Amino acid sequence: xSAPPAPVAVVTGANRGIGRAITVALAAAGCTVxxxxxxxxxxxxxxxxxxxxxxxxxxxxxDVCDEASVAALAARAGQLxxxxxxxxxxxxxxxxxxxxxxxxxxxxxxxxxxxDGVFLTFRAFIPAMVERRDGSLIAISSMTGKRPLxxxxxxxxAKMGVIGLVRTLATELGPHGIRVNAVCPGPVAGPRIEQVIxxxxxARGITAxxxxxxxxxxxxxxxxxxxxxVAAACVFLASGGSASITGEDLNVxxxxxxx
Numbered sequence: 001x002s003a004p005p006a007p008v009a010v011v012t013g014a015n016r017g018i019g020r021a022i023t024v025a026l027a028a029a030g031c032t033v034x035x036x037x038x039x040x041x042x043x044x045x046x047x048x049x050x051x052x053x054x055x056x057x058x059x060x061x062x063d064v065c066d067e068a069s070v071a072a073l074a075a076r077a078g079q080l081x082x083x084x085x086x087x088x089x090x091x092x093x094x095x096x097x098x099x100x101x102x103x104x105x106x107x108x109x110x111x112x113x114x115x116d117g118v119f120l121t122f123r124a125f126i127p128a129m130v131e132r133r134d135g136s137l138i139a140i141s142s143m144t145g146k147r148p149l150x151x152x153x154x155x156x157x158a159k160m161g162v163i164g165l166v167r168t169l170a171t172e173l174g175p176h177g178i179r180v181n182a183v184c185p186g187p188v189a190g191p192r193i194e195q196v197i198x199x200x201x202x203a204r205g206i207t208a209x210x211x212x213x214x215x216x217x218x219x220x221x222x223x224x225x226x227x228x229x230v231a232a233a234c235v236f237l238a239s240g241g242s243a244s245i246t247g248e249d250l251n252v253x254x255x256x257x258x259x
C-alpha cells in the first residue's frame with residue numbers, strides 16, 4: 001500500500017525572514033509547501049533550505065494585494081493536493097513617523113498589504129476547506145497589534161485588524177471544522193528589525209544602540225526572538241496537537257507581551 005500524500009501548506013511572503021523559516025519548518029514536518037512571493041525567483045534559497053531539511057517547497061509568484069494573483073495561487077497550490085494549512089505571512093513594515101506626517105498612500109499601502117492581504121489569502125482557500133471540513137488558517141500578526149510602538153500607526157492598525165479578523169473568522173468557520181489563529185511575534189532578530197531600530201532611533205532622536213537596548217530590555221528574557229521560534233509556533237498551530245485551539249493570538253515575544 002502506498003503512503004498517503006503529504007499534506008499541502010501554503011506560505012505567503014516565503015522568500016526571507018519569518019516566511020522562509022515557516023516554510024522550512026513546515027517542509028521538515030512533512031508538508032509539501034507552496035511557497036509564494038511577489039518575485040518567485042527570490043524563493044530559490046527558501047526552496048534549497050527546505051530540501052536540505054528533508055522536505056519539499058514549490059515556488060509560486062503571488063502579490064497578496066492583487067485579488068486575481070491570490071486566486072491563481074489558490075488554484076495552482078490546489079494542484080499539489082488538498083491545501084490543509086495556509087499561513088498568511090506576507091507583510092511590510094510601513095512608515096515610521098508621527099501620524100500627521102504619514103501620507104495617505106503610505107497608510108493605504110500598509111493596510112492593503114498587512115490586512116487586506118490576509119483577507120484575500122484566507123478568502124481564496126476557505127471554500128475548499130469548508131467543502132472538506134478541514135483546515136488550519138494562520139495569520140502572522142505582531143505584538144504591535146497589542147501594544148504601541150512609536151510612529152507605527154498604520155502597521156499597528158493593520159496588525160490589530162488581523163487579530164479581529166482571526167477571532168471573527170474562527171467563530172464563522174468553527175462549525176465547518178476549520179481553525180483560525182494568529183501568531184504575534186515580538187522583535188525578530190534579523191535585517192528587518194535592524195531597519196526598524198534605525199528608523200525608531202531617527203524618529204525619536206536617539207542612537208540606534210539606545211533603541212536596540214530598549215527593545216531588548218522590554219523582554220524578561222532580555223533578548224529578541226528568532227524566526228525559527230515563530231516558525232515552531234506555526235507548525236504547532238498547523239498540527240493535530242492544537243486541535244482544540246482556535247481564535248487565539250499566540251504571543252512569541254520573549255515575554256514582552258503577556259496578554
